[in-house]
Amino acid sequence: MEKKKKKDRVKRKRKQKPSARELHRLRSSDANAIFALLLASLSNTPHSVIFINKCLFKLRRSLLLSPTSLTPILALLPTLLRSKGSDIACPAADIIGAASLVSFDANEEIASDSETVEGLISLLQSRNRKVLLSACNAVLDFSTTTFAQRQLLKFSALNKLMFVFLQIFKSLEYVCLWSEGDESLPSLKIGIKEDELSLAFLTAVVVLINACEVEQLQSIPQSLSEAFLRILKEIRVRVSGQEVIRGARKCNKEGRLYKSNIAVSNLAECVFRLSINASQPTGSLSFEVVQRGLFGASDTSFEDFISNYWEVSPFLLSKTKRDPDMHDMFGAFVHSLNWNRSVPSLLSSILQRLVACFPIASDEQNILNFLNEVKDRLGCPIIYQQDIRVVKTESQLRKEMHYFQSFHSGCIKEPLYFTFDDVLKCGQAYKEGYTVALRGLEFRYQSIAAIADTLALMFGQPSVGANLYLTPPNSQGLACHFDDHCVFVCQIFGSKQWTIFSPPSQLLPRLYDSLLGSDIDCTKAGRREFFLREGDVLYIPRGFPHEAYTSSAVSDDSPGFSLHLTLSIEVEPPFEWGGVAHFALHCWSENQKRLCYDGSNILSQKLHLVSVNLLHFAIGIIGNFDPSFRKACLTAAVSLPPVVYNILFQGQRNTFFYLIDKIRSESRFMEVLSSIEVAIQKNEDPFQQIRWLWVLCMEKETSSESNTNKSFMIEDLLSLCAQHKDKLEAAFLNVKSRFCTEVVFEEVVTSHRMLLQKYRNTRRQYINGMVSLHDKL
Template identity: 45%
Template sequence: MEPKKGSKRTKTRKKHPWQKKKNNPNIITLFSTTLAALKIPENPLSKPLILNSLIKFLHLLNPNSPSSSQSPLLSPILSLIPLLLHSNCGAIVCIAAKIVGAASLVSIEANERIAGDTEIVKGLVVNIFRAEKMEVKIALCNAVLDLSISSLGCQRLLELSGLNYIMLGFLQVQKPMVSSLYINLIENEGDIFLGVEHKQDETLLLLLNVAATLTNFCNSEQLKNIPRRLKEAILPYLRDIWSNLREQLLVSKFLKFFEVKCSYMSNITAKNLAESIFRLSMTAPALTHYIPSEAVIGQIFWPSLSSFMNFMMEHWESSPFLIRNQAKDLEMPKVDFSSFMHSLTCEEALPRFLSSILRGMVSCPPVALNEIDSLSLLNDVRDTLGSPIMYQQDIRVVKTNLHSKFEEHYFQEGSSSGIGTPISFSAQDILKCEAAFEEGYTIAVRGMEFRISSIAAVTREIASIFGQPSVGANLYVTPPNSQGLSCHYDDHCVFVCQLYGAKQWTVYPQPIVKLPRLYECLEVPPDLLVESRKILLKEGDVLYLPRGFAHEACTVTDLGASGNVNESSVHLTLAIEVESPFGWEGFAHIALYQWIQKKGPDSIACYASGMLAISVNILHVAIKLISSAEPVLRKACLVASSSLPTETENWFDKNQRAIFNIVTDKISELSSFADSFEFLQMAVERDDDPFHWLRWLEHLSGREEYARDFCYFTSDGICETLSFINQHKEDAEAAFAHVKSNFCNEVLFDDAKESFKTLHVLYKEARMRYMNGMLSLHY
């Protein structure tokens, strides 16, 4: 009913949301009561008053409360939290932590406001370590998890050493509870989470959850700053937990969330835990033990220095070489390639032994060859980190028909003519490998340097000897009377180390391709296989095969009058892959980079319209094209070789300088402006990045200036650049000839050598971080 005109209206004041209901307390009254009680802690009534007020505060922050989004409510509450978190009463600290958690979820603004309060954040993380009662630790952990939903929250927790305190809290709880902890993998809406059935395990899993959340948010610098002793203390516990979960992942019998009586299901997945272990291990002390280079050289080449020198001068990258096991009885350092096979006692045990080591393996996805940033590298493998081994990627089960000479794969669903999409292995698939072995199939496992620390130590030392960032290791287990891979050649040099049994190799003496690059076509034309050499490898023997030489091997060995050897075989191949930056072509690109950097801005001024930059880029292309025709540019560059015998260092240096002189002579003689220009035009027609193969050069210091001043040929600008060259072709060709001549006459080996070693260190450290992470998941 409308009031009459002229009558007085009753003036009403708009109520705040918390005043709408009679039973909602006044926020100012609660704040005043709590503050007064905090001022007189010795009063026996103070604690009940504080607890009562805090419970009402917490009720007001309930998401269903109409006041939960009001900033006037947060200000008085948050101003009291630092005092409350310093209370000697566990119940007060517990409710204060719950208030922080609830307030962190009110809004992003509220979350970031809390994150900006140093006293609140520090009070939370320090108390996680100091609190004695489990319910208090649980409340604090939940508050930290709620705060960490924002990037700023995570960042502030890390800045205030939150991860260190949480790890200490985990260790504090873990030690007395390690024997009783059992974590389940629980499937919920397609994801696999970690959960516990028993209440006493909740604290430990919560701490693990918080530690994993913050670890996986760390950048490279923050990971490095975690104290070494803390990493060393916590990683064994994490690996123990991971080992139990890994078995469950393999069995694939996950409990549905609604089927298990779950005391606590975390929001951490099995992959999250694997990532945390991987991250912490990347910057932790190496998991491989040191092996002296003398032991590696002595094991492979026999203890004589002259035999090693003979190998380098006569056979390295030029011809196969057999090293018999002559050092069995000599007293010398010994490299044990097969320490992981100690359980082999008889041939019948081999399939079961193979299954046991396969069960302990996880997938080791390959990473981009030019990737040196640890966290970018991790991004490449995150989706499959910790997953069971995958067919084609980690393992192949294959045999070659001895009559047709065609390869057959046991797991056809994972292979189409030998190439297929990787599929994860289950426990049942691993058991099938035993049956496959009995049917004549070879089990081939790649990436053994990521799975077995003793093998990792050997590959690391061999990489140092041959100046490459890393060396791979593949395991081949072949049953009697069978052949694994068909006749093929590799795009990398290998040392075949016979660990068990015997195997007969057929090696063709002429290379199919001279020093093929990585990932070049590996087809073997049958008409080139006209002669062959038979080599029987017995335990302890080593066979060197340069890239490009066709070969095949089987366990059927004809020894003439003495009869046949027909037994199982286990061998390891150590693969030396020469990546683009670390062959002589790569060294030439680095030398050109270093030369033009040294020339400086004065040289640029001598050429109008950017002709110097154009000439430098075309010369990079010319070097690439020369490498395709001249094997010397595809040879491995050993400039970064280390761990060499002292007596060989002088010879190595002279040898590398001599090769560099040959390379510069080839560049001077064979560089073609016309061919390089045609290469660039074809790249434009294919809409390719014309310098994708040279992007690794950006890893060197000064890369931004070099990219700006000399790498004009980007995908966007190449058309305009080529059009300019067409209009000024004679001038461009003359400038190119002048730059080529000056470069070949002025370039210094020592200038390029230092940059080459710098790049080598970057790659080597990145590979070591990846190796450490993977070894930790297999530990």
């Protein structure tokens, strides 16, 4: 009996040995053979786990040594991934990771198999840390292509990764920056003294969040988003201002340090993305607080300002005229500065750890387009000229001088990042009479963002800017100049003497027009003097030249220096009255297409389309000479009290029909045609003023019949002028007459408010993201 048992054991061994020897002899490229052995093993008893593990190890090695087709093995991966044992699930995940890195085709082949993707994601629910690590590493390797990222997001991998991370994460023991190569900003990465599993999940979450569309970001549960954002902000606070470390040298000093592939810019982008859809992260000030802070305590003060001063004349609100018991709208900002009457501490408080605020295109409607442009630079230190200037104006030369001469050199094209040493040098510059000017405070302080948001609502504009100016005693910062936007100068500390001159032209300067403020001859212009003390507010309309200086010889115990903020009402092209006229014509034309389009008369369609664009050009010509076309439209100022808004609305209605009458009487076909021909000969863009409208049209363009591409339109214009000039003139006159007769003010206002909301949504997303990057820094 004993001999029989021994003989049976020998037979069993003989049955196993051929398969083991066969696996050992297989070359790395024999994937089909390995697939056959795996398939056979899966149908055997649980004792085949060891053999399956060896097969998977052999397969992973073959993938790394030479690319091979995954088609045979792909059918088995879902089964392998759902194995209850880590000895099979882990190597199966490793195979996905290895194959994903072998080639783009292999990555796409895996991503196209939904069962495999779902199987990999299912491993993220395991309680086995070894399985979790293998699955997460596989996700990281897999997500190296855009298609794979989309598939992972489609099957809710992000929510599972975030949930598991928050479950296993304990605390941040140590965080630092590291770089293996140069110490340039793009190469800086995050090192964390934390377990490997938490860091892998953190990295995977950052990668997928930075691959999300706006709608996918909105679908993240608020609790997950807020909890993860808190951790990201804590990491940013820890690494901000740290010195770069190199390689393992720092790791040995600090103990076990895991070096992630999360770059500083990746971390900043993730914080930005998770913040853009916050409903109101910056808080909000009431209309009453801002109204009384800028215009006085009277209920009719804002109405009086709009009627008598807005875009017409300077206006001073002295602190003595305000209600002493009213809420100080700048109180939170002043408190955040930790002001102790020491200018060096004030400079340090303001400038330390600020990040660059890259400009976003005024007509940008998709915040992700902006992120794609700056993603490798997001979170970097402030940049000279873009974010900060350190200047003074000598009274004799009347020209601005920059303290950082090397930064101001016109031949330098690379970004000039402001370092910690440069911040310290600002203290010395201040002692030498230089003004420190910081742009974009609405992107850096929640309290300023709240003021700017309320003010934008009051004036029916997309956004309001805010800059800061710190000027030492007996000094002048900026030279005499005028702005293309209206400003409210708010004196926070100290005092300043202002001189405002009569405007050189009755036409208000347009936003983004070239301004030659330094060339203004103010000696012959009329002037008004204003002395601002702490708490005073001075309004300066756009186009009014002005300059300001401090003096130590003041009589009210003022420290002699000045810290003031400017709140800037920037009237974007679509929201000045000329832009409203263009928008009204566009809406009317679109409505005509819906009502009259039959697709039969191509010539008639071209004549209509070209005539509409000729009328756009005519509006531009009129707007170049009529001041009313450059005024700000306030029809969307819906936050105003009803009585004030009703009075304002009637005035806006009168302005609109004044514009329509001007378009009817002064739009001349031959004048328009001649002006366009001159522009084409000079190789100029005839429609540069309505670039924003072209962008809007391209978003809605759905058919070649309604093509609004400028090059096609100009070709059609030249062709129609050559062959059907009389018909084109008749069509132009018909379009002009019908538009001026049929346009409805109330309908224009409704559509214009919707356009404003699109602009405001993008601006608010930008502000939300930038304020979040500065939060607690």
